[in-house]
Amino acid sequence: MIKSTFLVLMTLVLMLLTLGVQAERVENFVLLDQTGNAHELYYHQSATAIVLMSQNNLCPSTTNNVTAFNKLQEEFEQRNVRFFLINSTLKDDRSSVVAFVNEHAIQAPVLMDKSQIIGEALQLNLAGEMLVLNPNNWALTYRGDANPAAIRSLLNDQTTPSPIVAATNTAQVPAACKVDFPHKNTGHEISYAKTIAPLLRDKCVVCHTEGGLGPWAMSDYNMVLGFSPMIREVLRTKRMPPWHADPHIGAWKNDISLSTKQLQDLVHWINAGSPRGTGPDPLQQTKIANIEWPLGTPDLVLNIPAYTVPASGVVNYQFPTIANPLDTGVWIRAATIVPGDREVVHHILAGTIDTDTTQLRRDSGVFDNYLIGYAPGNESHTFPTDTGVYIPPGGEFAFQLHYTPVGRETVDRSKIGLYFHTEKPKYFYRQDVVIDPTIKIPANISRHEQVAYYQFNKPALLHDLIPHAHYRGVASRFELLKQDGTREVILNVPNYDFNWQRSYAFVSPKSIEAGTKLVHTTWYDNSTANLSNPDPQREVPWGLQSWDEMLYGAFSYTFVDETTQAPIYDKILARVTQYVGFLDKDMNGKLSWRELPKQLKKRLVQGFKAVDTNGDGGLDIQEMYEISKRQQQHNQDGEKQENVDAR
Numbered sequence: 001m002i003k004s005t006f007l008v009l010m011t012l013v014l015m016l017l018t019l020g021v022q023a024e025r026v027e028n029f030v031l032l033d034q035t036g037n038a039h040e041l042y043y044h045q046s047a048t049a050i051v052l053m054s055q056n057n058l059c060p061s062t063t064n065n066v067t068a069f070n071k072l073q074e075e076f077e078q079r080n081v082r083f084f085l086i087n088s089t090l091k092d093d094r095s096s097v098v099a100f101v102n103e104h105a106i107q108a109p110v111l112m113d114k115s116q117i118i119g120e121a122l123q124l125n126l127a128g129e130m131l132v133l134n135p136n137n138w139a140l141t142y143r144g145d146a147n148p149a150a151i152r153s154l155l156n157d158q159t160t161p162s163p164i165v166a167a168t169n170t171a172q173v174p175a176a177c178k179v180d181f182p183h184k185n186t187g188h189e190i191s192y193a194k195t196i197a198p199l200l201r202d203k204c205v206v207c208h209t210e211g212g213l214g215p216w217a218m219s220d221y222n223m224v225l226g227f228s229p230m231i232r233e234v235l236r237t238k239r240m241p242p243w244h245a246d247p248h249i250g251a252w253k254n255d256i257s258l259s260t261k262q263l264q265d266l267v268h269w270i271n272a273g274s275p276r277g278t279g280p281d282p283l284q285q286t287k288i289a290n291i292e293w294p295l296g297t298p299d300l301v302l303n304i305p306a307y308t309v310p311a312s313g314v315v316n317y318q319f320p321t322i323a324n325p326l327d328t329g330v331w332i333r334a335a336t337i338v339p340g341d342r343e344v345v346h347h348i349l350a351g352t353i354d355t356d357t358t359q360l361r362r363d364s365g366v367f368d369n370y371l372i373g374y375a376p377g378n379e380s381h382t383f384p385t386d387t388g389v390y391i392p393p394g395g396e397f398a399f400q401l402h403y404t405p406v407g408r409e410t411v412d413r414s415k416i417g418l419y420f421h422t423e424k425p426k427y428f429y430r431q432d433v434v435i436d437p438t439i440k441i442p443a444n445i446s447r448h449e450q451v452a453y454y455q456f457n458k459p460a461l462l463h464d465l466i467p468h469a470h471y472r473g474v475a476s477r478f479e480l481l482k483q484d485g486t487r488e489v490i491l492n493v494p495n496y497d498f499n500w501q502r503s504y505a506f507v508s509p510k511s512i513e514a515g516t517k518l519v520h521t522t523w524y525d526n527s528t529a530n531l532s533n534p535d536p537q538r539e540v541p542w543g544l545q546s547w548d549e550m551l552y553g554a555f556s557y558t559f560v561d562e563t564t565q566a567p568i569y570d571k572i573l574a575r576v577t578q579y580v581g582f583l584d585k586d587m588n589g590k591l592s593w594r595e596l597p598k599q600l601k602k603r604l605v606q607g608f609k610a611v612d613t614n615g616d617g618g619l620d621i622q623e624m625y626e627i628s629k630r631q632q633q634h635n636q637d638g639e640k641q642e643n644v645d646a647r
C-alpha cells in the first residue's frame with residue numbers, strides 16, 4: 001500500500017517534471033552587446049530558431065565551443081536562424097569581450113548580462129553550453145553541447161519540436177568554465193520594508209501614484225505583489241524605469257535608472273515570491289508632496305493654451321505658441337513646467353522662436369532658444385551657473401506637447417513658470433541642432449543608418465543632448481570626432497523609444513576643442529518586425545509628422561570664450577555649419593562638387609573655383625559662410641530695391 005502510494009507519487013512528480021521541461025518557456029529580455037547595441041529576444045519571432053551560447057573569456061574549452069558555434073552560424077544563418085552569445089560572468093567586461101570576439105572571429109553579438117538576471121533565469125551552468133529556442137512558442141528545445149541536430153530538428157519540424165534536453169555534467173569541468181550566480185537565491189533575505197519599498201518610492205512612485213502618469217499606483221504592498229510578474233517583465237526588457245542611455249557611457253544629472261544592485265534586488269525578491277516580511281509598509285505612508293513651484297514663485301507664468309484630450313485614440317503632437325507678452329528683453333535662469341493633468345501629459349518641450357525666424361525653420365519644429373523638457377520627475381530645469389538664455393521682446397514661446405489618453409476626456413491646462421536673472425549672467429546658454437532634412441529611409445529595411453555632424457569652430461562646454469526621431473527610430477548615438485581623428489562616444493541610446501522624449505544632462509559639462517565635430521547617428525527600423533512602424537512599405541522622408549522621420553539631435557552648450565559682454569555667436573555661421581554637417585557625407589570637413597546640392601551646383605557651374613578660395617577642391621564651412629553672407633547681402637539689397645520700387 002505504502003509502496004504503491006509512493007509509486008503514484010513518484011509518477012506524478014515525474015510527470016510534473018517532464019511537463020515542466022516541455023513547458024519551459026523563455027520570457028522576453030533585452031540585453032546590450034559588447035559594442036553597446038541592444039537586442040530584444042522577441043524581436044526575432046519570425047526566425048526559424050534562436051541559438052544562444054554561454055560565453056566566458058577565461059574558460060579554456062570555450063575556444064572549441066566557440067569554433068563549433070561559428071561553424072553552426074555559417075551553416076544555418078541563411079535559413080533564418082539567429083545566433084547570440086551570452087556572457088553572464090562577473091569577471092569579463094566589454095573591452096575584454098571585444099578582444100575575445102576579434103581573436104575568435106565571432107560574428108554573433110555577445111549579450112552582456114552583468115546583473116546576471118537573464119543568465120539565472122536561463123539556468124546557465126557552463127561556458128560553451130548551447131541553448132536552442134523555438135520562436136513559435138519561445139520554448140527551450142535544447143540544452144547541451146554545440147550540436148547541429150538540435151537546430152535541424154526545429155527547421156524540419158516547426159509544429160512539434162521534440163525537446164532534446166541533454167543533461168549537463170558539471171562535475172568534470174574546470175571552475176573557470178562554471179557560471180557562478182552568487183546572488184541567485186538571496187531573494188527571501190531581501191526586506192520589503194527596508195529595501196524594496198524605498199527603492200520603488202525613489203524610482204517609480206513619481207509616476208506610479210494616484211493621478212500620476214503611470215497606469216497603476218504603487219499604493220501598498222498588495223499592489224506591488226499583484227504586479228510583481230509584470231514588474232519583472234518590464235525590468236528584463238528595460239522598459240522601466242523609462243531611461244534609455246547605455247549605462248557604460250557618461251554620467252547624467254537626471255539619470256532615473258536602477259543600479260545593477262537595485263535591479264538584482266528587485267528581481268531576486270520577485271523570484272522569491274515577493275515576500276512581505278516584517279515592518280510597516282513605507283508605500284502606504286508615501287504621499288507625493290505637491291509643491292507647485294519647487295524653485296519658488298516664478299517671475300513670469302504663462303498658461304499653455306488649454307487642450308481637450310479625448311478619452312481614447314492617438315493624439316498627434318500639439319505645437320501651440322504664445323506671443324511673448326514682455327516688452328523688454330529678459331535673461332532666463334530657470335524654468336518649471338506644471339502639467340495640468342498629470343495622467344495625460346506625457347511630456348512637454350518648451351522654448352522660444354525669434355521674430356526673424358523663417359517659416360521653413362518653424363515648420364521643422366526647431367526652437368531658437370530651448371528652455372526645458374518636462375517629463376515626470378523632470379519638472380524643473382536650472383541652467384548651469386552664471387549662464388542664461390536671452391529672450392528678446394517680440395517673438396513667441398513655443399511648445400511641443402505629447403498627450404496619452406486614459407479613458408476619460410479631460411481638458412489639460414499646463415503652465416510654465418520662468419525665472420529671470422536680476423543681472424546679466426556672464427555666459428550664454430546656447431542651443432543648436434544636428435539635423436538632416438534630406439534623409440530617405442528605404443522600405444522594408446531593418447537597420448538603416450543616418451549620420452550628420454556639427455563642427456564647433458570655438459572651444460565649448462557641452463551641457464545637454466536630446467536625440468529625437470519618430471516611430472522608426474530605434475537607436476541613437478552622439479560622438480566627438482576630434483581633428484586628430486580620435487572618436488569618443490558621449491551618449492549611446494541603444495533602445496530609443498519615441499514615447500519617451502528625454503534630454504540627457506551631463507553631470508559635469510563635456511569639454512570640446514575647436515574643430516571637433518559632434519557626430520549624431522540614428523538607426524531606423526522600417527521593417528515589419530518593428531511593431532510601432534506605421535508603414536514598412538514606404539520610403540520615408542523627413543517630416544514633422546510621426547509617420548515621417550527626422551534625424552534631429554539637439555544640444556546645449558556655452559562657448560568658453562564667449563561672455564554676454566562680448567558675444568561671438570553668429571546665426572548665419574551656425575546655419576551654415578548645420579548645412580555642411582549633413583551634406584558632407586564623407587565627413588572630411590568640406591563639400592566636394594559631388595556633395596553639393598543641385599541648386600548650388602547650378603549657381604556655381606562657372607564660379608566654383610572662385611569660391612573655393614583655398615583651392616583645395618572643396619567648400620569648407622568658412623567658404624560656404626562667405627557665399628551665404630554674400631547671398632544674404634544680395635537678398636537685403638534686393639529687398640531694399642523692392643521697397644523703393646513699391647514706393
Ligand code: HEC
Nearest residue numbers: 203204206207213214215227230231234240241242376377
Ligand atoms: C517617468 C514615469 C515613470 C517612471 C519613473 C516609472 N514608470 Fe512604469 N510606467 C509608466 C508609464 C507611462 C507606463 C505605461 C506606458 C509604458 O509602458 O511605457 C508604465 C508602465 C509600467 C508597467 C507595465 C504596466 C502595463 O500595464 O503594461 C510596469 C510593471 C511598470 N511601469 C513598473 C515600473 C517600475 C517598477 C518602475 C520603477 C523601477 C517604473 N515603472 C517607473 C511611467 C513610469
